[in-house]
Amino acid sequence: MHMQTLFKMLLKNHHPQGWWPIAGKYHPRDYSCPRNQQQREEIIIGAILTQNTSWKNVEKALEQLRKNKLLSFSALLKCPKSTLATCIRSSGYFNQKAIKLKEIASFFKRNPYFRMLSLEKQREKLLHVHGIGPETADSILLYAFRRPIFVVDAYTKRLFALHGFKEKTYDEIQQRCMRELPHDFKVYNEFHALIVAWGKTQRLNNRKGRKRV
DNA sequence: AGCCAGGCTACCG
DNA sequence: CGGTAGCATGGC
Numbered sequence: 001m002h003m004q005t006l007f008k009m010l011l012k013n014h015h016p017q018g019w020w021p022i023a024g025k026y027h028p029r030d031y032s033c034p035r036n037q038q039q040r041e042e043i044i045i046g047a048i049l050t051q052n053t054s055w056k057n058v059e060k061a062l063e064q065l066r067k068n069k070l071l072s073f074s075a076l077l078k079c080p081k082s083t084l085a086t087c088i089r090s091s092g093y094f095n096q097k098a099i100k101l102k103e104i105a106s107f108f109k110r111n112p113y114f115r116m117l118s119l120e121k122q123r124e125k126l127l128h129v130h131g132i133g134p135e136t137a138d139s140i141l142l143y144a145f146r147r148p149i150f151v152v153d154a155y156t157k158r159l160f161a162l163h164g165f166k167e168k169t170y171d172e173i174q175q176r177c178m179r180e181l182p183h184d185f186k187v188y189n190e191f192h193a194l195i196v197a198w199g200k201t202q203r204l205n206n207r208k209g210r211k212r213v
Numbered sequence: 214a215g216c217c218a219g220g221c222t223a224c225c226g
Numbered sequence: 227c228g229g230t231a232g233c234a235t236g237g238c
Contacts (some may be wrong), residue, residue, distance in 0.1 A: 052220045
């Protein structure tokens, strides 16, 4: 099956998702976010907090950060690690994530001209930051910087396997998606978000259908 | 009561 | 290279 077909099937079964959520709000068909540096930082912080964690738990952590005026890189850098860990408790792995948040904040402080770099260079530099792997790096590039790069996650791998595609690894799947879809950040934005929407319903269905004693 | 979430690092064979 | 323990909370 062609990737376009898969995309259209997802669009038929789900509404446009309006990623990345800002302050808990989705904005379907509006791809103009982030509108400012503060929103960009919120996206990046969320991208780290959501590593192997449900978005519900991340939202609570983001609210705590917002309430404590910690939802920005400059504030994160000044904040004691233990305070930070307490705020993001609900997102799990809070000690690790407290370190990661400080790492990424420090990275962007040391790289004020990040936006001027080529996409390849940006990705390479992000991957060298402790706590930033391929999915988080690509999420940051796609959703915080509107760069045309496709994000692969656990759901994407499941979807590919389900359709019998031969691509297995992160890079293989990413390359195929980018080869077969327009090189447009809006397309990659919606496609990834739709796959997550699909993945969530998939999980719900599995639960309902599960045999219980 | 488990299993799992919008992963990553470190370490193993 | 591929595989996996550890990290940790909260929803269902």
